Each structure stands twice: as C-alpha cells, then as structure tokens.
Amino acid sequence: MQFEPIIGLEVHCQLATRSKLFCSCATTFGVAANHQVCPVCLGMPGTLPVINTLAVDYAVRLALAVGAKLNTRSIFSRKQYFYPDLPKGYQITQYDQPYCEGGEITVDQNTRVRLTRIHLEEDAGKNLHGSDASYCDYNRAGMPLVEIVSQPEITSAVAAADYLRSLRSLVRHLGISDGNLEEGSFRCDANVSLRLKGTTKLGTRCEIKNLNSFRNVERAINYEIQRQGDILEQGGQIVQHTLLFDADSGRTAPMRAKEESHDYRYMPDPDLPPLCLSADRIEKISKELPELPQAMAARFIETYSIPDSSATLLTSDRDLAAYFESVNSMVDGKVAAKIVANWVIGEFLPVATELKWDLTKPNIDAAHLAGLLKLLGDDVISSKIAKTVFEEMLKNGESAKDIVDRLGLTQVTDQSSITALIDQVIDANPEQLRQFLSGKEKIFGFFVGQVMKLSHGKMNPALVNSILTEKLAQRRE
Amino acid sequence: MSDLRPFSLSAAEISQRVHAGDISIREVADFYVQRTEAYASKLNTHLYWNASNIADQVKDQESKLKSGLKLPLAGVPVLIKDNICTRSVPTTCASKMLENFRPPFDAHVVERLVAAGALIFGKTNCDEFAMGSTSENSAYGPVRNPWNVDYVPGGSSGGSAAAVAADLAPVALGSDTGGSIRQPAAFCGIYGLKPTYGTVSRYGLIAYGSSLDQIGPFARTVADTALLFDVISGHDQRDSTSRAIPPFQTRNGVGSPDTNLKGKRIGIVKEFFSAGLDESTRQALSKAVDLYKDLGAEIKEVSLPSLKYSISAYYLIATAEASANLARFDGIRYGQRQEEAGATLRDVYQKTRSHGFGTEVKQRIMLGTFALSAGYYDAYYAKATAARHLISNEFTRAFANVDWLISPTSPTTAFRLGEKIDDPLAMYLSDICTLAVNLAGLPALSVPCGWDEKGLPIGMQLIGPPLGEEALLKGALAYEQTANHIGSRIPKF
Incomplete structure (x- = not known):
C-alpha cells in the first residue's frame, strides 16, 4: 500500500506589542515569576478585559500580508476549561467568527500553502512542577497571540518546515512578532495523518505538540509518518491522540494515557463587544504595510x-x-x-x-x-x-x-619593490627556473606563491602576475 | 450636638448642610455609626463595617472639604453591596468561597463615590453572588425586612435595600441582573434604579451575568436616586461595554419638579397585569395610573407578547454567563481552598467548589454549564439569545409611542422568610416583571406606591427607552410630589 502524509500546521505567534492583549501589563520575556501581572490578567473577580488596539492592528497587518479575507465584525469567545495556569477558567479567543479567513503563505516561487484562518487570542500562564508541589507563573497569561491555521495540504516534513520558516520570516518582516522559537513566541503544533495515495478522504490525525525548533518539526513529523505507516501496513487503525514530541529520543508519545474529549463550551464573551474593523482603519494599516x-x-x-x-x-x-x-x-x-x-x-x-x-x-x-x-x-x-x-x-x-x-597590511602596488622581490625569488630558485624555461609552465604558480609568502600576501596579485610573466620572459631570452 | 434625627435627612441635604458648615462630616458619621451599631445585626444587613475605617475616611473627606472642593456627596454615608470590590476591605459576595477575600482595587463606582466626598460605610449582605430574590441565599444568614422582620427584604441586593429603608444610610448601591435592585426596593418601600446597560461601569462588580449586570442606586427620595446615579454614571475605559457618555447630570439631570405631565404618554404593559398579581398591588398600581392621568399624561395599553419568553431566556443566558464567570473560583489564586494531603488537582477543584458555593449558586452553574454543552448550545443558549432580540425589538417598537412603561415591580409584596426558599421555580416566576428589562438593557426605576393589608410596601416599575433615566426620574418626581401618602410612614423594627 502506498500512503501519503497530509500535514496541517497550527502556529501560535506572539505579537510584539508592549502590553498584553487585555490589560496594560508589559510583555517582556524572562521576568521573575508573577512580576508581570495585574488584577486583570490574574482574572481577579470584578476585572474586565479591554482589547489592545495595537495587537489588533498587527493582526490585521498579517491578514493583509497573506491576502486573507478580513471579517469587519468578529467575535471574542470564551473557551472554558479548568487548569491552574488559566486564571479565569476560560481563555478569551475567537471561535466561530474569527477576524480573518483564508489567505496563503508563499514559500517559494512554486509553493504556496493556503490558510484556513487566523484568529486573535490570549495566552495562558505556565505551571511549574517542583518535587513536592506545583507552582503557577502568570507572566505569560494574557500575552497577545495570533493563531495561524494552515489547510491540511502539506505533504512532507521538509515542506512543513519550509512553510514555518516562510511564515516566521513573514511575521518578522511585518514587525509584528520576533518569531523566537526558543522563547516561545513562535510555537507550532502539527496535525499529521496518512491516506492512501490517490484518494481524497483524510485519515485519522494525530496532533503533535511541543515542537520548539524547525529541525524538531521535521523529525517529529517524519517519526509520526513512519509510526502511522507501520500501524496501517499491519492493518491497524490510528487512534486520535494528542502527542508530545521528545527531542531526546526523537519519538512522539501520547500526552495523556487516556484521551479525554474536551467540551470547551464556547460562548461569546459578554465583556467584549464585537471587534469591528472600519474601512479607514484597514486602509491605513494597508498603506503602512512594509515590503514583503x-x-x-x-x-x-x-x-x-x-x-x-x-x-x-x-x-x-x-x-x-x-x-x-x-x-x-x-x-x-x-x-x-x-x-x-x-x-x-x-x-x-x-x-x-x-x-x-x-x-x-x-x-x-x-x-x-x-x-x-x-x-x-x-x-x-x-x-x-x-x-x-x-x-x-x-x-x-x-x-x-x-x-x-x-x-601594516597595506597592499604593495609599488612596481619597483615588486620587481625587486621577484628578481630575488627567481635568483634564489635556479632549479625551478630551469624547469620553467624547459617548458614546465605550471611552475609559474610556484614563483607567485613564493612572492606572496615573502611579502606576507601584501603584494598586489595582479601586478605580481604581470611583472613575473615579464621577468620570466626576459630570462628566456 | 447635631440635630440629626432618623429619616430626617436626605443625602442631598446632608451634603448641603456639610458644605454650609451647618453640620460636620464627623457628626454625620457618628450618627450613622450609632444607628449601624443599634440595628445592623438585627436586620443582618451588613457583612462588614468598621468604625475606625470610617473615622479615617471622615478625616480624608474633611481635609478635601477644607481645601475648598465642591463635593456632591460631602459626608454622605453610602453602603455598598458586597459583590462590589472595595480595596483592602472584605468583598465576599455573601459566599464562603470569598470569605476573607480583600480585593487589591476599588470598583469604578467606589472610586467615584469617594471622589464625590462619600463615606464608604460598609458592605451589605445579599444573595450569594447576587443569585436570588430574597437575600436568603447568603452564607452569612438572611437579611430581614425592616417593615416586618419576619419577611424578606427581596433580593439579591436585600442588605442595601433594607439598610436604606431602615436609615442605616441615606443611600446605597446594589446590582441588578434580573431585578436585584428594583424588587428589593419595592419590598422595602424605597427607590431603586437599574440604569441603562453600559451607563455605569462594571469594573469592580463581581460578575454574575455580564450582559445583564448593572450597578445602580437605592434611595428614599427621587432626588437622592438621581444624585447617586449622577456620581456613578459615565464612561469608564476599563469596561469595554461602558457607553461613551458623560455622567447623568451633565447630560440632562432631573431638573426641578414638574407635575404637569401634559403631552407625556405612558404605556401600561398588559402582560404584567395578568394572573398572579396581588389584589393590593393591582389596586395600588391602578391608583398610581389614575394619578398620572390626573397630572395630564395620556395612558395607553401596550402589549409585549414576547415577554412570555423572558423567564426562560433570562435563566439560560444569566446562568450560561454565570457558569463561565464563576469558573475562576477554583481555590488556586485567592479565596478559600479545600485541600488534603495527596489530593489531586481534580480533588482540589471539586472540594473547593462543592464546599465554597451554596446550593443556589451550584444549581445555576450546573444549569448554565448544561445549556452551553456540546449539542445543546443551539437548542438553549442560541434560542435564548434569539428570544432576547425579540423582546428587545418589542420594547423598541413600544417606545415609538410612549415615553415610559408602567408595571408592578413584583407581582406580590415581600415573602415570609423561608416561604419560597425550597421552591426555586416559584421564586424564578416572581421575577416576571423585572427580567425582560435586563434582557433589553433598558433603564427601570422602582417607585414606592403604597402598602398592602399587612403593611408591606408595594413598588411600581417605570421602564424607559435606552438612556431614558431622565424621563423615569421626572415621572417618579411628579408622582413623589403629588402622591402624599409616600414618605409619611416609617418602618418599625
């Protein structure tokens, strides 16, 4: 059986604004735990989100650069689940009405990858696990993200990595993100499935998380293609999993022993009016778009x-x-x-x-x-x-x-000193001169080398060549 | 010694006399501290108050006054419902979940009050997380109605309403998600205004149903209601649903009393006068309508057939929003946490939330969670939203022909303590007259309009178009000036 891999990529890209998406906290990387937080991003009772307009402008810039359809009215929704790094018990994101749909990333002259959508959302904090307790750091909570979702139409690990490099290059060109994989401002999840060559129906997919370098994206996808291929070859079935890639072993493994199906109970966020983009605003951003x-x-x-x-x-x-x-x-x-x-x-x-x-x-x-x-x-x-x-x-x-x-590295262009050194070299090497004169012209290089060596490379090579040619010719007479 | 007597002074008069040097802020504070000491625990109106904290505020406001500032609420004690954040002062939402919780910031309305010269006199008891109609769903015991302590004051802002009715403060703030200001105002015989959605910032109001919640004033006079509304209203950039409008007074205010209502058109909402209405309430409303007719207003009957959806729509939308809003109370960052050695994360969540929330809150979280669950969203939440639009559109059409609408605030007067606590459906149904107003985001004012045979107050609700507070307050002022039975009685408790 011939299988072909189908890969879709989801990229979480942190927007390079100075403040978070819904509050005025700074977005500096690497600050001491819980030193970049306020009542709003901590989800304290009574607080309310206020959208960062620059983050919206950046997101619009990206949409325009990828030729996507901008929705002039989009909705922020609450994605609900309990986890200690999620201060409000829900993440503010865009669900059924994102601000941007479609568009494509140009990888090279012959390759384009179409996008499904781009939406704005806030990041969660981080859980840190100690030996006897776990800790929460909310510095990252509320950081502004765009999630860029590609169509499932990439067919190799190399192509996936190329797409990501192009996307990263684009967001950096646009000045909307520093695209730093190590600091987590450019994070990638890959959805991988296999299907029989020549068919169109997508197979069961697995999502691989924790891909923190382009190299690991390639490794993880290749591993996963192999793994799924082996299962299918043996007549097995792929179980839909969320997988983590372990860079040390080069393998993927399920995140949870038993897959839990989440019901995120999305609902429109009543604290935020619909995000409306005026024609004027879009035009202004469009005019300021840098060269792609x-x-x-x-x-x-x-x-x-x-x-x-x-x-x-x-x-x-x-x-x-x-x-x-x-x-x-x-x-x-x-x-x-x-x-x-x-x-x-x-x-x-x-x-x-x-x-x-x-x-x-x-x-x-x-x-x-x-x-x-x-x-x-x-x-x-x-x-x-x-x-x-x-x-x-x-x-x-x-x-x-x-x-x-x-x-004293200045090149010597003075003809008399070059001539003097050349004479000296020719006189010091009678045997090589004899060989040259007897027709072994390759020995010419030897004389050049000697001149350069004695002059510590400072003699002008072109002058050395012409004078040496002249001098050797004289000896022949 | 001052000549302060209970029920003798309005907030407006206190501020005037303080500015005139007639009484001092300290004298006002001492008077109300004494009343609080005497009656707060009997009525269980207060969840927190602190005499030395009040003394500090007196000093602050006195020095502001000395510097020559004009303070619209100079020395006026204001009570704050306990779901409104007060910096470093306990804010519990009447829940065990937030026992000992002290917010790190003041709500927008509290900042405004303090800037206006008010004394934040304490935090008032209410239904837990503002969920209820009797103020019995409090982890700290029920509030009692000053007109009869065996009766409930209404809810959820029952502590604020009862305290103002008992003159433990001239004015107070409540919050109204489905009637939680107007119904207790009616049960306690005072004024309660639920402003147009977006006119008062919700920053610092601990959310119940975010698209419905609005903070508003309680007072014993129309003028005080307008005064307090003026101070707390106006745009706040920290609340994205806040309307870009200036405070009330700088828009129009109430102006001087005008009892000539010629040219005014008042709509009687047919659906609110149907079965289930107390006879005494029907009669009181009928008398009020006659009085308006006497003042020259034109009375029209109005039908809003979609009101029949309001209870279902409200309890789906409010609980759906609540289920998300209350998810943050997980015991991780603040509030109480139930944790035993070896407990898993799931154990911590379950025990904390099972123990921290009361029955009614858990009931509503579960209802809302269900309504938003995969496969049910369209059947419940989406339908409720559609019904909400229908209701809102019907109100819009009605206001093309009338200046304001009249209904009872509640079909009945106050219930006996414990009478409905075990029958949530009956309790939900009692909110029939108030819920639709929140769904449509309209302003509405409860006006005291008489007493039933048990001596319990009756409330009349005036409903206006968006930003129609002026019309409502003027309408109420005309009624207050002419219906001379109002203000003559004082509760005995």
Whole structure:
C-alpha cells in the first residue's frame, strides 16, 4: 500500500506589542515569576478585559500580508476549561467568527500553502512542577497571540518546515512578532495523518505538540509518518491522540494515557463587544504595510544584480536585508553589490548566527563592514588580506583601516619593490627556473606563491602576475 | 450636638448642610455609626463595617472639604453591596468561597463615590453572588425586612435595600441582573434604579451575568436616586461595554419638579397585569395610573407578547454567563481552598467548589454549564439569545409611542422568610416583571406606591427607552410630589 502524509500546521505567534492583549501589563520575556501581572490578567473577580488596539492592528497587518479575507465584525469567545495556569477558567479567543479567513503563505516561487484562518487570542500562564508541589507563573497569561491555521495540504516534513520558516520570516518582516522559537513566541503544533495515495478522504490525525525548533518539526513529523505507516501496513487503525514530541529520543508519545474529549463550551464573551474593523482603519494599516519578503527579493535581484539564491537568503530576515542594504549604501560603489552580498552571506552571517548577534545592532555594524569592503575596492588590501582583517575585527571591534595600519597590511602596488622581490625569488630558485624555461609552465604558480609568502600576501596579485610573466620572459631570452 | 434625627435627612441635604458648615462630616458619621451599631445585626444587613475605617475616611473627606472642593456627596454615608470590590476591605459576595477575600482595587463606582466626598460605610449582605430574590441565599444568614422582620427584604441586593429603608444610610448601591435592585426596593418601600446597560461601569462588580449586570442606586427620595446615579454614571475605559457618555447630570439631570405631565404618554404593559398579581398591588398600581392621568399624561395599553419568553431566556443566558464567570473560583489564586494531603488537582477543584458555593449558586452553574454543552448550545443558549432580540425589538417598537412603561415591580409584596426558599421555580416566576428589562438593557426605576393589608410596601416599575433615566426620574418626581401618602410612614423594627 502506498500512503501519503497530509500535514496541517497550527502556529501560535506572539505579537510584539508592549502590553498584553487585555490589560496594560508589559510583555517582556524572562521576568521573575508573577512580576508581570495585574488584577486583570490574574482574572481577579470584578476585572474586565479591554482589547489592545495595537495587537489588533498587527493582526490585521498579517491578514493583509497573506491576502486573507478580513471579517469587519468578529467575535471574542470564551473557551472554558479548568487548569491552574488559566486564571479565569476560560481563555478569551475567537471561535466561530474569527477576524480573518483564508489567505496563503508563499514559500517559494512554486509553493504556496493556503490558510484556513487566523484568529486573535490570549495566552495562558505556565505551571511549574517542583518535587513536592506545583507552582503557577502568570507572566505569560494574557500575552497577545495570533493563531495561524494552515489547510491540511502539506505533504512532507521538509515542506512543513519550509512553510514555518516562510511564515516566521513573514511575521518578522511585518514587525509584528520576533518569531523566537526558543522563547516561545513562535510555537507550532502539527496535525499529521496518512491516506492512501490517490484518494481524497483524510485519515485519522494525530496532533503533535511541543515542537520548539524547525529541525524538531521535521523529525517529529517524519517519526509520526513512519509510526502511522507501520500501524496501517499491519492493518491497524490510528487512534486520535494528542502527542508530545521528545527531542531526546526523537519519538512522539501520547500526552495523556487516556484521551479525554474536551467540551470547551464556547460562548461569546459578554465583556467584549464585537471587534469591528472600519474601512479607514484597514486602509491605513494597508498603506503602512512594509515590503514583503518575495517583493523584496525580486527588487534585490533587479536592483543589485545578485543571484536569486542570495536574494532569497538575504530577504529571509528583515534585519539581515536591512544590514545588506545599509552596507551596500556605505561602500560608495567601490565594490559591486554582488561582492557585498557574498561578504554578508559568506563571512558575516555565519559569525552572526554562531554568536547569536542581534542583527539590528550586530557587533560588526554596517559601517564597519563597509569600511573593510571599501579598502578592498580601493585595492588597498587583497581579498585574502580582507578576510584576515575581518577576523581581526571580530576580536576587538577595531575599524578595518586601523587594523590594516596597525598590522601594516597595506597592499604593495609599488612596481619597483615588486620587481625587486621577484628578481630575488627567481635568483634564489635556479632549479625551478630551469624547469620553467624547459617548458614546465605550471611552475609559474610556484614563483607567485613564493612572492606572496615573502611579502606576507601584501603584494598586489595582479601586478605580481604581470611583472613575473615579464621577468620570466626576459630570462628566456 | 447635631440635630440629626432618623429619616430626617436626605443625602442631598446632608451634603448641603456639610458644605454650609451647618453640620460636620464627623457628626454625620457618628450618627450613622450609632444607628449601624443599634440595628445592623438585627436586620443582618451588613457583612462588614468598621468604625475606625470610617473615622479615617471622615478625616480624608474633611481635609478635601477644607481645601475648598465642591463635593456632591460631602459626608454622605453610602453602603455598598458586597459583590462590589472595595480595596483592602472584605468583598465576599455573601459566599464562603470569598470569605476573607480583600480585593487589591476599588470598583469604578467606589472610586467615584469617594471622589464625590462619600463615606464608604460598609458592605451589605445579599444573595450569594447576587443569585436570588430574597437575600436568603447568603452564607452569612438572611437579611430581614425592616417593615416586618419576619419577611424578606427581596433580593439579591436585600442588605442595601433594607439598610436604606431602615436609615442605616441615606443611600446605597446594589446590582441588578434580573431585578436585584428594583424588587428589593419595592419590598422595602424605597427607590431603586437599574440604569441603562453600559451607563455605569462594571469594573469592580463581581460578575454574575455580564450582559445583564448593572450597578445602580437605592434611595428614599427621587432626588437622592438621581444624585447617586449622577456620581456613578459615565464612561469608564476599563469596561469595554461602558457607553461613551458623560455622567447623568451633565447630560440632562432631573431638573426641578414638574407635575404637569401634559403631552407625556405612558404605556401600561398588559402582560404584567395578568394572573398572579396581588389584589393590593393591582389596586395600588391602578391608583398610581389614575394619578398620572390626573397630572395630564395620556395612558395607553401596550402589549409585549414576547415577554412570555423572558423567564426562560433570562435563566439560560444569566446562568450560561454565570457558569463561565464563576469558573475562576477554583481555590488556586485567592479565596478559600479545600485541600488534603495527596489530593489531586481534580480533588482540589471539586472540594473547593462543592464546599465554597451554596446550593443556589451550584444549581445555576450546573444549569448554565448544561445549556452551553456540546449539542445543546443551539437548542438553549442560541434560542435564548434569539428570544432576547425579540423582546428587545418589542420594547423598541413600544417606545415609538410612549415615553415610559408602567408595571408592578413584583407581582406580590415581600415573602415570609423561608416561604419560597425550597421552591426555586416559584421564586424564578416572581421575577416576571423585572427580567425582560435586563434582557433589553433598558433603564427601570422602582417607585414606592403604597402598602398592602399587612403593611408591606408595594413598588411600581417605570421602564424607559435606552438612556431614558431622565424621563423615569421626572415621572417618579411628579408622582413623589403629588402622591402624599409616600414618605409619611416609617418602618418599625
């Protein structure tokens, strides 16, 4: 039997507002437990929710960016269940009338994933379990979230991870979320089912929670595809479960031994009037919509004549794209944009990723890197020396020019000193000269290498090449 | 010594005389502290009051007065129903669940009262979480009616109503979800206003049925009712259902008494005068209607056939909302917790809620939970919402032809203590005249309009269109000025 996996993804994305969704508490990550709470987000009796209008604007921004249908009137509902991390005994969310339906995420030129809906909701707190007691931290309670639900139409783990990367890139571009998986501001649940190839009816699905990296999304989905496939191959049936992924073992396991079916008793929240979006408000948000990743990549290819792959990579992150553009604007045209792109992607990005730099204020800022590239463009240093200088810059943040001056790395372009060194090298290696003269032209490289070695790489390579050619020709006469 | 006598001064007069330097805030406070000491426990009206807390407030208000501030409620003692939050002062909702619970903030209305110069004189007994019509569903014992202590004061705001009727304070606040201000006002022979939904902020009111709840004033005069409503009304951004309107007085206020009602059209709601109405209530209402006719008003009969759905719709919507609103009382963050060694989370929830809530509250939570359960939502909650729209639309059509509607506040006068406590259905039915007003979000005022043969007060309900408080208070003022039997009797308790 040939099975095909069908995957739907639900993403909880925390909106980067300064205050919570229904109260004025701050949203800073990592604050001491229960130090970012107030009577409203603690669900104290007598308190009432008031919607954060900026969170709504952010949510609308996302809806517009994915080309979805905005419902100008939507309803907040109460989703009821008892759990200690849920202060009111219900979560305020959107149920049968969300603010946004449809839309799609562009993954690449050939791949789009359609969305079912996006809705606004508040986050719950966190339960912490000690050895003899459990504790509640309500700092997260009331944090503003959008839940983005994809259609069940993704057919591989890799495609699922690609979709998530695109979505994360989008929310970061829009400036509505920092999309931080580790801090939980971008959380993913995957619904996985298998069906017989060529059929349309969806199989029984399992929901996998606790996927905190794109890699784990892939691992968990692949594991689950395998697990379900094995069961079906043996004629078994899939039981609908909520599963947790254990990153250590690479396996999924049911969250609860016995699946409890929840009746959330949704009802419209009488404390919140319908959320009404005026045409003016939508138009204003639409006008302020930043350039989206695909449009930006196309512009980069057009304006900077850089390869598609570089443009896609640079625009995968709004801050990286901004960094590239600002370096490029600071090199005064002394090096081609393609070279700038290569440096940003090949040298800067690996270091920035490794050292977890904040790309809005990286340790090597745009002016620093531009300074280095200008020296390169002016032939003050060779690209080999430039890499040495870059390494040096990482150590102490010194400017490229200071490093070059301090270490005397300025490229030698003075013809007489180059000629003198070349003569010296040729004289010191009579055997190699003989070989060259007898027709073994490959030995030319040996002489270049010797010159560069003795000059510590500072001789201008082009000049070395032309003078050496000339000098060797003279010896032949 | 002051010349203060029980039942002698209204809130408006206290404030005037305090500003005039005629009496001091301390003298007013001392007078009412003495009355509270003498009668509060007999009537069981108070769940909390504290003389030294009052003394501190007296000092605060006196210094505000000295600084030259105009305080509309200077030195006026106000009692607060115990489902309205008072900062650091116990707020129990008459429930064991919140025994010793002290909120970290003041309700919007309490802030307004304090800013207006009032003295928060204590917290009043009521039905637990405002669920009931007699104030017998209190974990702290029933409230007694000052007109006859063997009778209930009505509910759920019975403590506030009884205390004002007994002049333990000139005015008080209650909350009204289905009649909980108007019915006790009627049973206790005072005025009680349920304002238009959204005119008084619910911030700090511990919710029962959020789409129905509204805080409102109790007073012994129309002027005091208007005065208190003015202070507590107006927009509050902490309540998303609060209307963007200024306080009452700056809109229109009541103005001076006008007993010429020529051009006014009053609707008599046919359905409220049907079977089950006490003969004495029918006669009192009939006399009141005649009086309005004498004052020049045109009387019209109005039929609102969808009122027959109001009890069912109300008890589905209110309990559905209550089941969600009361879910937060789980013993985890505040209030009481029942916990034994080795207890599971489920045990904690079950024991805490089983022990903390009284019978009526549990009954309503279960009813609401059922109505919202999968497979029943459309049949119950959705239908009730549809009925609510029908009722609301009928009222809207009626107000195209009349300025206000008249009905009894309750089909009967006060019940004997214990008379209906074991018959919840009979109790629910007694709310027939008041529930529809909450479903439609309208303002309504209960006006004392006579006594039955047992000497128990009778109330007349005036119902207005949205934001029609002015018309109601003017109508009540005209009646108060001319029906000279009102205000002549004083309860003996």
